[in-house]
Amino acid sequence: MQHETHESHESHAAHAHHQQAGHGSHSGHGKVSWAMAAKATLHxxxxCAIGEVLGMIIGTALGWGTAPTMVLxxxxxxxxxxxxxLFAVVRAGLSxxxxxxxxxxxxxxxxxxMEIVDNGVLLAVPGAMEAHLSDALFWGALAFAFAIAFLVTTPVNKWLIGRGKGHAVVHQYH
Structure with a gap:
């Protein structure tokens, strides 16, 4: 089992490198439904939302600037x-x-x-990164950024799942 996972990880890494080099296309999604892609994207x-919100809260509460808050x-x-x-697949019996x-x-x-898109949107919304936790702009911009990130990431997940990558790797353990 571990050998298969290692091969899967190597295959994913090669695929991710292939994608980053700009060699992929979004055609040929196979039989993957948009609902399946949306579910993977919601996961x-x-x-991402838990981490982003917690990081923004911590960075804002500590008075950090934009860069360290975004990194966190x-x-x-x-x-x-x-x-x-990790929680889901360990619960399913994997080491x-x-x-x-x-x-x-x-x-x-x-x-x-998701992170590139939502942080890019946050940076593009005037005043969003300077807003305080009590400001509607902070929460509104964050919600808007997550919505845009969801819309951009769903087709990516559909494409990945259609090729047996991404969340398709996890589905065999459910």
Whole structure:
């Protein structure tokens, strides 16, 4: 089992590198439904949102500037995004080592896209990064950023699942 997970992780890493080099296309989604892609994206969004909100709250409460707050929020988004998958696959019977490989294979590209989009949107909304926790602008911009990130990441997840990557790796353990 661990050998298969290692191969899956290597395959995902090669695929992610292939994607980053700009060699992929969004055609040929196979038989993957939009509902399945949306469910995978909601899973990703849940972990990202927990980490992002916690990071923004901590950074804002400590009076940190934009850059350190965003770094903390992004780090926590990855931590919680991976943690949700780890929890699910360990509960399904995988060892922690195998579960880490599955989480990396399942979530890395999805979380990366989500983080790039939602943080890009937050940076583009005037005053959002300077808003305080008590400001409607803070929460409104964050909700808007998550909505845009969801819309952008869902087709990415559909494409990944259609090729047996991303959350398709996790589905065999449910």
């Amino acid at each position: 990703c969004l849940t972990g 929020a992004i780090a926590l988004a990855f931590f919680f995004g991976y943690s949700l998958t 922690l080592k195998a579960a880490i490989g599955v989480a990396l294979a399942a979530d890395t590209l999805s979380i990366t896209v």
